[in-house]
Amino acid sequence: MAAEKFGITIEKNPPESTLTQLGVRNWPKWDLIPPSKFPWTFSTKESCYFLEGKVKVYPDGSDEAVEIEAGDLVVFPKGLSCTWDVSVSVDKHYFRSE
Structure with a gap:
């Protein structure tokens, strides 16, 4: 169930059938993001499947992550x-769409 x-939107531990249906394993892989803190703006809608890592994302103007x-x-x-x-290095598949 997504929250x-x-x-x-985050879906915790989706079933393999969902990942297969979306083609996640065929999405490009992002190079490892080491522990760091940086600003980012998404120029397109982006779907990601996190293989490794831990990150807190703070939307601009919010103290909540x-x-x-x-x-x-x-x-x-x-x-x-x-x-x-990023507190634990991130490895992820990603897909960008308008």
């Missing part, structure tokens, strides 16, 4: 400006 916060970790399927809305606070 939504600040326009970010969305926590994402390995096994999460996440959809970030187009236009979202945020700060990523």
